[in-house]
Amino acid sequence: MSPPVLALSNLSAISDRDRAPILRNVSLEVARGETCGLVGESGAGKSTIAKAILGILPRTIRVTGGEVKFEGADLLKIEIGPLRRLIGECIALIPQDPMTALNPARRIEAQLTDGPRLWRGLDATAARALALRLLDEVHIRDPDRVLRSFPHELSGGMRQRVLIAAAFALEPRLIVADEPTTALDVTVQKQILRLIRNMQSAHGTSVVFVTHDLGVVAQICDHVTLLFAGRVIEAGSASRLLDRPAHPYTRALLEACPRYDRPDAGLRPIPESVIADLYAELGQSGATP
Amino acid sequence: MTAVAAQRLIMAAVTLLGVAIIVFVLLRVVPGDPIAMMISPGATPADIAALRAHYGLDTSLPAQFFVWLKDILHGDFGTSISLHRNVLGIMAERLPATLELAFASLVFAALLGGAVAVFGTLVSDWTAAPLIDTVNGLFLAVPDFIWAFALVLLFGVFLPVLPLSGRIDPGLDERFVTPFYLLESLATLRFAAAADVLRHMVMPMLALGLPLASIITRVLKESLREAMVQDYVLLARLKGLSRLRLVLQEALRNAVAPTLALTGVQFTFLIGGTVIVERIFAYPGIGNMAVDAVINRDLPLIQGLTLVFGALFVVVNMIVDLLVVATNPRLRNG
Numbered sequence: 001m002s003p004p005v006l007a008l009s010n011l012s013a014i015s016d017r018d019r020a021p022i023l024r025n026v027s028l029e030v031a032r033g034e035t036c037g038l039v040g041e042s043g044a045g046k047s048t049i050a051k052a053i054l055g056i057l058p059r060t061i062r063v064t065g066g067e068v069k070f071e072g073a074d075l076l077k078i079e080i081g082p083l084r085r086l087i088g089e090c091i092a093l094i095p096q097d098p099m100t101a102l103n104p105a106r107r108i109e110a111q112l113t114d115g116p117r118l119w120r121g122l123d124a125t126a127a128r129a130l131a132l133r134l135l136d137e138v139h140i141r142d143p144d145r146v147l148r149s150f151p152h153e154l155s156g157g158m159r160q161r162v163l164i165a166a167a168f169a170l171e172p173r174l175i176v177a178d179e180p181t182t183a184l185d186v187t188v189q190k191q192i193l194r195l196i197r198n199m200q201s202a203h204g205t206s207v208v209f210v211t212h213d214l215g216v217v218a219q220i221c222d223h224v225t226l227l228f229a230g231r232v233i234e235a236g237s238a239s240r241l242l243d244r245p246a247h248p249y250t251r252a253l254l255e256a257c258p259r260y261d262r263p264d265a266g267l268r269p270i271p272e273s274v275i276a277d278l279y280a281e282l283g284q285s286g287a288t289p
Numbered sequence: 290m291t292a293v294a295a296q297r298l299i300m301a302a303v304t305l306l307g308v309a310i311i312v313f314v315l316l317r318v319v320p321g322d323p324i325a326m327m328i329s330p331g332a333t334p335a336d337i338a339a340l341r342a343h344y345g346l347d348t349s350l351p352a353q354f355f356v357w358l359k360d361i362l363h364g365d366f367g368t369s370i371s372l373h374r375n376v377l378g379i380m381a382e383r384l385p386a387t388l389e390l391a392f393a394s395l396v397f398a399a400l401l402g403g404a405v406a407v408f409g410t411l412v413s414d415w416t417a418a419p420l421i422d423t424v425n426g427l428f429l430a431v432p433d434f435i436w437a438f439a440l441v442l443l444f445g446v447f448l449p450v451l452p453l454s455g456r457i458d459p460g461l462d463e464r465f466v467t468p469f470y471l472l473e474s475l476a477t478l479r480f481a482a483a484a485d486v487l488r489h490m491v492m493p494m495l496a497l498g499l500p501l502a503s504i505i506t507r508v509l510k511e512s513l514r515e516a517m518v519q520d521y522v523l524l525a526r527l528k529g530l531s532r533l534r535l536v537l538q539e540a541l542r543n544a545v546a547p548t549l550a551l552t553g554v555q556f557t558f559l560i561g562g563t564v565i566v567e568r569i570f571a572y573p574g575i576g577n578m579a580v581d582a583v584i585n586r587d588l589p590l591i592q593g594l595t596l597v598f599g600a601l602f603v604v605v606n607m608i609v610d611l612l613v614v615a616t617n618p619r620l621r622n623g
Contacts, residue, residue, distance in 0.1 A: 054527055088529020095520055103521040105542040105618060111521075115528040150618040163524075 003072065004029040005174050005206040006053065011066035013048060013057075013230075022048050022061055023230045024282070030174070030223075035200060035207040037221035037238065039214065045230040046210045050176050052076070053208065055087050070174065089119050092167035094177040094196070098159035098184070102151035108162055109147040115170050134165035138195060157188040161195065168199055175200070177209045181216065193220050214257050218242055226250055228278055248274050297610075301603040308599035309361075309592070313354050316588055323370050323586040344370070357592065366596075367589035371582070376593040380575060384597060385468035386456055387563050387574030393471075393490055394498035395556055401498070402505025409506070410513040410536050422510075428503035433562045437496040437569040444492060452489050454571035461485055493570045497559050501552070508551050512544035519543070546613050553609030557602045 006029065013023040023045045030036040038046040051057045052068050055075055068075045070091065078086065095101040103111055112134065113127035122130065128147070135143035138161040151159060160180065167175050177196060181189040197220050200207050209221055217224055217238055224242075225235040226249075234247040245251045252270040324340050332340075341347045345356060360367060366376035409421045431439075444451040457463065457470060463482045467473050471490070474482040516522065517540050525539045563576030571577065575594055582590040614620045 056523065056527070084529045087527060091527075093524060093527050095524060097520060100520040101524050103525070103539055103543070105616070106538075111525075114525065114530060118529060152619050166524075 002032055004031050005071060006030040006208065007067075007069045008049065008052075009067050009069070011049070011052065011068060012064045013052070013061050014064055016060045016062050021230055023052075023066075025066070026227070026230070026232055027066075028225045028232065028235060030206045030208060032173075032206055033201070033204045034222045035197070035209055035220055037217040037224040038208055038210045038227065039212065039217055039224055040227035041212060043229070044227040046212075046227055047178065048230075049227075050093075050178055050208065050210050053174070053176055054091060054093060055083050085119070088115060089170055090172050091174045091176065092170070092172040094160075094164055094167045094175060094180045096179045096182055098156050098163055101163055102159055104151055106150075107147070108149050108151070108154075112147070112162065112166050112169065115166070119170060130169065131165075134169055135162070137168075137199070138162070138165045140165075156184055157192065160184060160188075160192050164192070164195060164199060168203060168205070171203060172205060175205050175207045177207055179211055182211075182213075189216075196220065214242070214254060226253070229282060231282060233278070249278055297607060301607070304603055305596065305599050309358065309596060310354070312592055312595040313357065314350070316591060317350055317353075321586045323588055326586050327370065357589075361596070366593040369582075369587055369590045371585035371587040371590070376589050379578070379590070380593055380597055382468050383573060383575045383578050386470070386572065387560070387567065387576055389469060389471045389486075390490055390493055390497070390567070390572065390574060391556070391560050391563060394494045394501065394559060395552075397494055398498040398501035398505055398559075399552065402502035403509060405502070405506040406509035406513060407536055407541070409510045410517060410540070411532055413514070413517075422507075425503050425506050428499060429507060431500065433496045433500055433559075434565045434569065436499050437493070437566050440492045440495055441569070451491055453492075456486065456489050456573050457482070458485050458489075489572070493563075493566050493572050496566050496569075497562050500562075501555050501559055504555050505548055505552060509544060509548040512547050513540050516540035516544040542616060545616055549609055549612050549616070553606050556605050560598060560601050560605075 007027075008029075009027045011023050011026045012021070014021050026045070026049065028036065028038075038049060040046045048057070048061060051061075052063070053070070053075065057063070063076060070086070073086070075083065075086075102108070109128065109131055112131040113122070116122045116130055117127050131147055132143050135146055140146050140158065140161055146154065146158070146162070154162065164180075180196065181192050184192060193216065196207070196209075199205070209216075211217060221238040223236070224238045226233045226241070226247075228249060234241060234245065234250045236246075241250065242254065245254055249270070252268075252274045255268045256270055258267055324337060324344070324346065328337060328340065338347070345353060348356075357367065364377065366380070368374065369376050369379060372379060405421065405425065409418065412418050412421075441453060445453045452458065461482060463470075463474070463479065463485075465473050471483060471486045474480070474486060513536065517535070519540075522535055522539045525535055530538070560576075563574055564579050565576070566572070567574045567577035568580050575597060579591070579594045581587075582594060
């Protein structure tokens with residue numbers, strides 16, 4: 001088995017302000033070509049992990065231990081210059097909100113070709129050809145027109161397609177998808193998920209998929225890591241975790257999901273006893289409260 | 290688009306008419322009689338009445354206004370009482386000096402203010418970064434005429450490297466076809482003359498431009514700070530773009546609109562500031578002339594100059610509106 005593309009080991013972080021733990025000994029691995037779901041409620045630590053991978057942790061969060069290894073190199077220890085290049089070339093982000101993630105003052109062509117021009121030294125013609133190919137690959141009709149457009153001239157779904165194209169522009173080894181469908185219409189969500197899935201398998205890219213939606217996990221993830229209060233609660237293959245959850249919290253979370261196959265069952269809130277048990281467990285494990 | 294343009298032109302005309310009425314009425318309400326300034330001590334009441342009738346000052350106020358307005362619409366701004374010359378002619382001679390000075394100050398302020406704002410954004414995580422705001426706040430608090438005196442002391446007295454007054458060294462014996470000395474000398478490649486005109490311009494330009502530069506820095510730096518935390522800047526940062534490119538390519542174009550709008554308003558204050566700054570440096574522009582006109586109660590000249598200042602205000606604001614649209618693609622197809 002080839003070494004993992006991304007490996008977090010015992011990553012811990014605290015808030016600089018009140019010393020509250022944000023991540024507690026988080027370990028996870030993402031194999032080549034695999035999509036790994038990072039699931040949890042708000043505040044569970046999933047976006048902190050995403051930021052740590054992308055090298056954009058805010059100053060208010062301090063890493064107290066552990067490693068974030070990308071292809072063997074610890075991202076937390078690399079100098080800022082080489083890190084910028086490494087992340088620019090090898091790791092890409094598909095952002096949450098396509099409405100704010102494109103610069104309103106620049107044409108799509110310019111925004112799509114920044115990376116290839118910077119790191120591959122492509123000239124305008126070559127960069128344009130690449131941009132056209134990428135747009136075609138994400139099923140945008142009339143790519144010529146879209147390249148000349150400003151973001152406000154495109155719909156939300158179109159913008160997310162453009163952002164997916166931009167993420168794949170440099171053939172990155174790892175893509176962090178930060179709730180990429182949350183801001184979209186339900187009908188568009190499905191198309192975008194399928195698109196990410198197809199692109200990911202066609203390019204053999206590894207994906208860290210941040211979401212709070214277990215339905216999305218079922219559709220797209222090979223592997224899942226479930227977080228609560230900065231701690232890994234349960235991890236495993238997506239099918240196993242969704243079918244035979246081992247932890248009571250995972251079970252409760254699955255029960256809380258609305259399902260098409262049992263529309264009359266209603267929504268079951270997560271029992272307070274489960275949450276109380278979780279906090280008790282966190283206290284026992286010796287983590288600072 | 291044409292409808293908007295027509296609307297703006299009508300608004301401009303209304304603005305200028307308002308300026309004309311206010312100035313006309315004010316000048317006749319405040320104390321001060323142009324005839325009293327002109328007569329010789331031995332003049333008889335009959336002489337005074339004759340002079341008054343000669344200048345049309347014996348008719349009613351509305352009648353005077355409409356005569357003046359009608360003449361202006363025919364391009365006749367009247368005759369200066371103190372200089373005995375056609376008002377339009379003198380203004381055409383003097384206005385270019387002020388325009389060159391004002392636009393040089395504007396360019397200087399935009400470059401300096403913009404550069405400091407961009408620099409401040411680039412180094413915003415340095416410990417000493419708040420110092421920029423502190424120093425800028427000091428500059429913000431010093432008005433143009435104080436700068437003028439400080440500059441006179443600095444570059445005229447302690448370190449006499451710059452000429453203190455005028456627009457060009459009279460000893461140079463340069464001939465100009467147009468009143469645009471700087472543009473003309475540059476266009477005809479007379480660089481010695483251009484350098485001399487510029488040397489005369491430096492101090493009034495600094496006095497007028499420094500306060501504007503600090504305003505531009507303040508507003509632009511704040512907009513840049515807001516733009517730098519936007520998602521698209523983060524995404525560009527992840528692509529590996531340098532911080533300078535993030536500021537110039539990603540943030541600046543989105544941050545510039547409020548600064549443009551404010552610079553337009555502030556530039557009209559700058560044009561107002563030429564009145565006192567041109568006076569201090571004996572710079573032969575319309576600002577300096579306006580002071581003389583007021584001292585001499587030269588009603589036609591004051592009225593003409595005020596209309597010119599008003600027209601500048603209108604034109605500048607129109608240009609600013611066009612620039613705001615030009616920098617924002619979302620407004621362009623409106």
